[in-house]
Amino acid sequence: MSAAITIDDGDRETIPPPAVPQKADLTAWLGVAAGAIGSLMATLDISIVNSSLPTIQGEIGASASEGTWIATSYLVAEIIIIPLTGWLERVFGLRRFLLMAAILFTAFSIACGLSTSLTMMILGRVGQGFTGGAMIPTALTIIAMRLPPSQQPIGTALFGATVIMGPVMGPLIGGWLTENFSWHYAFFVNVPIGILLVILLLVGIPKGKMKLDELVNADWLGVVGMVLGLGALTVVLEEGHREQWFESTVIWQLTGVSLLGFIMIGVGQVYAKRPVVKLALLRNRAFAAVFGLSLILGGVMFGTAYVIPQFLASVADYNAMQAGRIVFLSGVPALMMMPFFPLLVSRVDLRLIVGTGMVFLALSCYLDVTLTAQSRGGDFVVTQLLRGLGQVFCMMFLNQAAISSVAPEDAGDGAGLFNAGRNLGGSIGLALLATLQDERWEFHRWTIHSTLFSNDIRMQDWLGQQVMTYGGGPDGLAATIRSLDAMVMRDALVMAFNDDFMALTIVILIVSPLVLFLRPLPKGYHAKAAH
Structure with a gap:
C-alpha cells in the first residue's frame, strides 16, 4: 500500500511519501487531537441542552414546542454547513478555516449563555451549528493528512468515539452544570475548550494557502x-x-x-x-443505501436523546442531572467496543455488523413502548445499553461503507453526505417526534375522557372520596376535577411517548432491508479516513 495521499482540491496534488512518515510525530498527533476535540465539541453541543430544556424554556419564556427549536436550529445549521466544508477548506486553507470556526463557535457559545429571549438563543444556536458543523468532517481530513495509513485506523476510531459520545455526553454534562451551577454554563464550558482547540490547531496543523479564486468558480x-x-x-x-x-x-x-x-x-x-454537493453519488445503489440508513440512524440517535430526558422530566420528575445519567448509558457500549473496531472492520462482514446494529436499535425502541406513569430511569437501563450497541455498530461501519462504496476521489464527498444525512435525519426526527407527541397526547387525552362516565358506580365512589379529601363543597369538587384531569393528561402523555418509540421501531424495521444493498468491504480492508 502506497504511503502517498491524494488530496482532492479541484486540481489533483500528490504529496510524496516523505511528507507522511511511517509513524506520526507529536505535532501530527496534536493536530489529530485538535480534530477530535473540535468534532467532540460540535457533537456535544447538539444535545447538551436536552436535559436542561425545561429550565431554559422557563427562563427565556419559551413553550415546550418552541423549545425544540433550541435543539433543531443547531442541527439545521450543521446540515447546511457540513457539505460545504470541502469547498471552504479550499478557499481559506484548512488551518485558517478551522481557526475561524473555533473562534466563532466560542463567541456564539458565549452569546447563547447570555441569552434572555428565545430569538437570541436561536440566533446563537444557528451560529454554533454553522461553525461547529465545520469541525466534524474536517476531523477526518486531518487524520488523512497527518497520519500514515498504518495509524489511520487509530485516528478513525478516535473520530468515531467523539461522534458517538458527543450526543450522549451532552445531556449528562449539561444536566450536571445546570444542577450545580446554572444552564448558562452548558454554553460557557466551551470557552476553555475553544481556547485549547485554538492552541492545538496552531501547533498541530501546518499553514496552507488561500485560494480565493474558488469563490468565483463556486x-x-x-x-x-x-x-x-x-x-x-x-x-x-x-x-x-x-x-x-x-x-x-x-x-x-x-x-x-x-x-x-x-x-x-x-x-x-x-x-x-x-x-457543491455531489448528489450523483446517490445513483450508486450501495451509497444510496448508506445514506438512507444514516438518515434513520440520526433520527434514532438525536430523537431518543431528546425524548428520554423529556419523559423523565415531565413524568418521573427527574432533574437535568438525573436524566443526563440515563442518556449517557448509551455511550458505554461505544467506549467498550471502540478498541475492537480495527479488528472487526477487517474480519467481519459489514452487512452482518450493520444488520445486527439495526436489530438492536429496533429492539431497544420496541422495549420502550410499554412505559407507564410509574416508569423511572431504571426502566431505560437495558434499552439504552442495547441502543448504544446498535449505534456503535451502525455508525462506525456505515462510515466505512460510505467511503468504500464510492471511487477514491469521491471519498470526501461520500463522507460529507453521510454526516449530513445523519444530521438531517436527526433534524427531521426531532421535528416529527415532537409533532407526533403533541398530536397523540391530545388524542389520548380526549379518548380517556370519553371513557369516563358520570353514572359509573366506581367513578362516583372515587369522585366522592376525592371531594371529601379536598374538604367538600364546590371548592372540593373543583379541586377533584382538576386532579382528575391532571391524571388523565399524565397518562395521555405517557401513551404519547410510547407512540414515539413505536414509530421509531416501525421506521427502523422498514429501512433495515437496505442493509442488503451495502457493498462488502474488500478482503484485507483497513479502516481509513476520507481524504
Missing part, C-alpha cells in the same frame, strides 16, 4: 439552494403542526421556498463545474 446556486431548501424544509416540519399544516399561508410559502432551493441545487448539479 456552485453558488447549490450553496444558496441548500440554505433555502434545507432551512425552509425544517421550519415546515417544525411549525407545521402548530400552523395546521397547509391550512396556513406561511407553510405554503415556506414549502415554495424549500422547493425553489432544491431546484437550485438540481440546476447546480447539471451546470456547475464542480457541484
Whole structure:
C-alpha cells in the first residue's frame, strides 16, 4: 500500500511519501487531537441542552414546542454547513478555516449563555451549528493528512468515539452544570475548550494557502439552494403542526421556498463545474443505501436523546442531572467496543455488523413502548445499553461503507453526505417526534375522557372520596376535577411517548432491508479516513 495521499482540491496534488512518515510525530498527533476535540465539541453541543430544556424554556419564556427549536436550529445549521466544508477548506486553507470556526463557535457559545429571549438563543444556536458543523468532517481530513495509513485506523476510531459520545455526553454534562451551577454554563464550558482547540490547531496543523479564486468558480446556486431548501424544509416540519399544516399561508410559502432551493441545487448539479454537493453519488445503489440508513440512524440517535430526558422530566420528575445519567448509558457500549473496531472492520462482514446494529436499535425502541406513569430511569437501563450497541455498530461501519462504496476521489464527498444525512435525519426526527407527541397526547387525552362516565358506580365512589379529601363543597369538587384531569393528561402523555418509540421501531424495521444493498468491504480492508 502506497504511503502517498491524494488530496482532492479541484486540481489533483500528490504529496510524496516523505511528507507522511511511517509513524506520526507529536505535532501530527496534536493536530489529530485538535480534530477530535473540535468534532467532540460540535457533537456535544447538539444535545447538551436536552436535559436542561425545561429550565431554559422557563427562563427565556419559551413553550415546550418552541423549545425544540433550541435543539433543531443547531442541527439545521450543521446540515447546511457540513457539505460545504470541502469547498471552504479550499478557499481559506484548512488551518485558517478551522481557526475561524473555533473562534466563532466560542463567541456564539458565549452569546447563547447570555441569552434572555428565545430569538437570541436561536440566533446563537444557528451560529454554533454553522461553525461547529465545520469541525466534524474536517476531523477526518486531518487524520488523512497527518497520519500514515498504518495509524489511520487509530485516528478513525478516535473520530468515531467523539461522534458517538458527543450526543450522549451532552445531556449528562449539561444536566450536571445546570444542577450545580446554572444552564448558562452548558454554553460557557466551551470557552476553555475553544481556547485549547485554538492552541492545538496552531501547533498541530501546518499553514496552507488561500485560494480565493474558488469563490468565483463556486456552485453558488447549490450553496444558496441548500440554505433555502434545507432551512425552509425544517421550519415546515417544525411549525407545521402548530400552523395546521397547509391550512396556513406561511407553510405554503415556506414549502415554495424549500422547493425553489432544491431546484437550485438540481440546476447546480447539471451546470456547475464542480457541484457543491455531489448528489450523483446517490445513483450508486450501495451509497444510496448508506445514506438512507444514516438518515434513520440520526433520527434514532438525536430523537431518543431528546425524548428520554423529556419523559423523565415531565413524568418521573427527574432533574437535568438525573436524566443526563440515563442518556449517557448509551455511550458505554461505544467506549467498550471502540478498541475492537480495527479488528472487526477487517474480519467481519459489514452487512452482518450493520444488520445486527439495526436489530438492536429496533429492539431497544420496541422495549420502550410499554412505559407507564410509574416508569423511572431504571426502566431505560437495558434499552439504552442495547441502543448504544446498535449505534456503535451502525455508525462506525456505515462510515466505512460510505467511503468504500464510492471511487477514491469521491471519498470526501461520500463522507460529507453521510454526516449530513445523519444530521438531517436527526433534524427531521426531532421535528416529527415532537409533532407526533403533541398530536397523540391530545388524542389520548380526549379518548380517556370519553371513557369516563358520570353514572359509573366506581367513578362516583372515587369522585366522592376525592371531594371529601379536598374538604367538600364546590371548592372540593373543583379541586377533584382538576386532579382528575391532571391524571388523565399524565397518562395521555405517557401513551404519547410510547407512540414515539413505536414509530421509531416501525421506521427502523422498514429501512433495515437496505442493509442488503451495502457493498462488502474488500478482503484485507483497513479502516481509513476520507481524504
